[in-house]
Amino acid sequence: xxxxxxxxxxxxxxxxxxxxxxxxxxxxxxxxxxxxxxxxxxxxxxxxxxxxxxxxxxxxxxxxxxxxxxxxxxxxxxxxxxxxxxxxxxxxxxxxxxxxxxxxxxxxxxxxxxxxxxxxxxxxxxxxxxxxxxxxxxxxxxxxxxxxxxxxxxxxxxxxxxxxxxxxxxxxxxxxxxxxxxxxxxxxxxxxxxxxxxxxxxxxxxxxxxxxxxxxxxxxxxxxxxxxxxxxxxxxxxxxxxxxxxxxxxxxxxxxxxxxxxxxxxxxxxxxxxxxxxxxxxxxxxxxxxxxxxxxxxxxxxxxxxxxxxx
Numbered sequence: 001x002x003x004x005x006x007x008x009x010x011x012x013x014x015x016x017x018x019x020x021x022x023x024x025x026x027x028x029x030x031x032x033x034x035x036x037x038x039x040x041x042x043x044x045x046x047x048x049x050x051x052x053x054x055x056x057x058x059x060x061x062x063x064x065x066x067x068x069x070x071x072x073x074x075x076x077x078x079x080x081x082x083x084x085x086x087x088x089x090x091x092x093x094x095x096x097x098x099x100x101x102x103x104x105x106x107x108x109x110x111x112x113x114x115x116x117x118x119x120x121x122x123x124x125x126x127x128x129x130x131x132x133x134x135x136x137x138x139x140x141x142x143x144x145x146x147x148x149x150x151x152x153x154x155x156x157x158x159x160x161x162x163x164x165x166x167x168x169x170x171x172x173x174x175x176x177x178x179x180x181x182x183x184x185x186x187x188x189x190x191x192x193x194x195x196x197x198x199x200x201x202x203x204x205x206x207x208x209x210x211x212x213x214x215x216x217x218x219x220x221x222x223x224x225x226x227x228x229x230x231x232x233x234x235x236x237x238x239x240x241x242x243x244x245x246x247x248x249x250x251x252x253x254x255x256x257x258x259x260x261x262x263x264x265x266x267x268x269x270x271x272x273x274x275x276x277x278x279x280x281x282x283x284x285x286x287x288x289x290x291x292x293x294x295x296x297x298x299x300x301x302x303x304x305x306x307x308x309x310x311x
Contacts (some may be wrong), residue, residue, distance in 0.1 A: 014277075014279070017277050018288060024257065025288070028114075028225065029223035030114045030219075032118065032225065033119075034228065034229045034230065034240035035117065036121065036240065037121060038232065038263075039230045040123055042231060043282060045123060059084075062173050063173075072089065080176070081174055084174050087170065087175065090192065091163055094142075094143035095164070097123075104129050105282070116212070116213055118239075120232070122140055124142060137210060137213040139239055143194075144158060146181055146191065146193065147200075149191040150186070151201050152185050153185050156205075165179055221251065223253065225251060225254045226257060229259070230259055230260070231281055234263070245266065245270060264277055
């Protein structure tokens with residue numbers, strides 16, 4: 001159906017859509033996953049609600065915070081206050097968590113296929129779910145890395161030990177002054193490696209990941225390539241959404257799949273090669289995984305193989 005933004009196509013019913021997506025993934029020569037915040041929300045990593053109130057009670061009381069997203073912009077008066085909050089934020093979303101089920105189901109779907117992941121998420125969920133680093137391009141950074149706030153040099157630093165120390169020693173929404181992270185080169189303030197201003201550090205690993213992504217696209221340029229968009233909103237559409245649309249239009253054998261509750265649609269120009277599901281991402285991935293596993297189990301049974309290890 002058409003609306004003011006473009007074109008949206010939905011299969012006759014949910015099962016038809018699952019079957020058609022499963023067939024496309026099975027036939028694909030290559031699959032590009034584009035993941036946004038909606039995937040992590042579906043995986044249980046919401047930035048508001050009980051997950052926020054249970055972990056940030058004292059910060060909510062003192063600063064009247066309402067959710068983790070807006071709290072990230074709070075104008076803390078001191079570095080001690082800032083890092084008390086941010087160490088908790090990083091700890092909850094990066095270190096004190098496991099891979100969400102949606103990510104684990106997606107990995108089962110893709111692990112034997114030719115795929116690549118581009119994501120704006122910074123929570124390391126793909127790696128936790130088993131996706132190899134060389135198949136991931138995290139364009140916007142990683143909660144687990146520190147950089148110089150003014151990018152005086154291009155090195156990134158693992159922050160787990162520092163974050164855990166801040167968590168252990170914080171009191172009254174402050175950390176001790178000696179735990180405030182300082183740049184080892186210029187002595188200035190450090191920052192989380194998140195793209196929020198012109199000082200975002202793109203180190204050698206970032207550039208290698210960008211090159212691998214481009215290489216994957218170029219190798220599969222004239223093949224049956226499927227672009228799968230999961231939970232990408234309109235905050236930064238130029239990174240995943242718009243390029244996916246443009247490449248699908250340009251590559252005549254390509255197709256586009258969008259799964260996103262409330263934001264599943266595609267332009268009219270690629271409508272005949274698009275499937276848009278206005279559904280919960282985690283539920284769809286679970287059903288796709290189960291369908292793929294049943295199919296694999298059936299094939300193995302026909303061959304007389306042991307199916308006890310089939311996921």
